[in-house]
Amino acid sequence: MLLGTLIAWLPARLGLGAVSGWLIGVPMAIGAVVVLQGVLALGELPIVVPSSIQRAAGLAMVLLGAWLWRLGEQAPIWHVVGGALGAFGLILAAAGAGRKAASYWTLGLLAAVLFAPFVWMVLVSLHPPKSPIPELKDILPMTAVKVSDSAGGTTPKLDLHWENYDTVLNSPTLPVRRFFLNTAFVTFTVVLAQLLFTSLAAYGLSRVRFKGREIVFALFLGSMMFAGPVTQIPVYLMLRSFGWLDTYWALIVPGVSSSFSVFLLRQFFLQIPFELDEAARIDGASDLVIYWRVIMPLSRAALATAAAFTFFGVWTDFFGPLIYTNSTELRTLEVGLSIFKNSYGGSNWPLQMAAALIVLTPLLIVFLFVQRYFTKGIMLGSLK
Template sequence: MKTRKILPYLLLIIGAVVMLFPFIWMVSTSLKAPVDIFNLNIIPENPTLENYIQVIEESMFIRWFINSIIIALITTLSVVFFDTLVGYIIAKFSFIGRNILFILILSTLMVPTEMLIIPWYMMSSELGWTDTYWGILFPGLMTGFGVFLMKQFMEQIPEDLLNAARIDGMNEFAIFFKIAIPQVWPAISALAIFSFLSNWNAFLWPLIVIESSSLRTLPVGLSYFSSGEAESQWHLIMTGATISVIPLILVFILLQRHIIKGITLTGMK
């Protein structure tokens, strides 16, 4: 019995170590001097913060960081609002072509992002969106996955609850904001995390649509540390990556309890 109890914890500890090791190595490398980068010591012999000072002072890292924050926040808010609204409409309203519309939205999930790059770029060029914030933003303002996720959760809201609100005189937007949204907070939290992560880590599209160095996002800016601008200085790459992880950790810490609550409630239902 003791072995059966210990074994799952042992496997979880091993899995956690394997998953955390790249992160630990990244942080360790960011604290090493350039001459010590390829040493196999996990704990730096002579830890230094010089790499962080160099990244911040000798590049546009702060500007890239702010650009990524702006883009990730705007797209996340847009995805949460519009995907939740569309999911609510499809789940709770009957209209001609509802199922066809939902199938068309789902079909967008089958199209690889790489196939959309050329149409996006042609549209951006024609409308003058290249090398602008809007050019980076517009492909991620709504997602088919978000609509699907929110529709599935919206269907669980009892119709009697919504009808009772209508009888009390509430309009549809008030019902949406005051009745529907509080019922699906766990799903909204999960959608917000997924959206923030994908837009924070987006690389290919910002790399193509942006030309000015001042408009680069953080992943695009970090890629130039491994090009001719920084001659593949791995200590700077690891330092920038370490800083870039901080917002992701904060977002997860703030929203994880809602996801856990949602999983618990779903299991009870």
């Protein structure tokens, strides 16, 4: 706690105010809990504190933290001390109700800290256009409204500028809608084509026995050691020789093959019992039928995982579309976001945050959709 207070001194002096108590105090409180649990576990100390005492101590820390928070008006450092002590008290009180509750509190607070940058982007995108980067104390888009009384004062009112998103989508200088359609078309095409070809390769490397199979798989693994930028110049020369530069082929074909997807699917296919293949062959099924009707339906979790990684990689690809295309009609969102930033001189932060959220939102939606497949894949792996 003392270390957290010392580390928090600088941002408190910079005027972060009460928000610094949560941005810095809460992670320090979580760290204190983790360290305390680790010390007790490593030392194997027979310390058992009744849950009633834990809850009482936790509530006392919350009250003390709230009182110290008020002192932050005189010295900002007390915001950090109060926030850290209050968060530690909440975790301690939850631990008194059970370890599961303490885990939920800890994970919830940690998720709130990790989610803070996304909330900051949303709030900044709703500020008036051409507004500077707001300080934390002014992060909410507020405006002063006159009060109709004898005093004639003003009162703050929430002022959300949703028109920033409309300005980005209907920009007179950049076809953002076309960028979005290009990105969606290229991404979904690459995902479908890559799943088809990599699953066929993974099936051959896992279910079909032939000479040199391990050598071929070793070559796939070896290709994973080369970073993407290393192969961009050879790919560029190949696309130029084919006459595919500045076409959709240049955006789709390089992403059809993926050694990582082959490796991921092969490892999952190996977990499927080979008795299913033998039973299907007894019924007269060929390798293609076994692949399509036996292996693929049982591999939905692995396919969803591979599709998610591919989707994230293609959707956020910047250098590929930048190098392989020249016309504006073929640009993708990542390249368009860079052009959009340069067109406004890098100063219109609300519009830039709105554009960044337009690029980011599909990724969040896809992640929420495939998250259950990740969990299902873990469960299947534990049962086999």
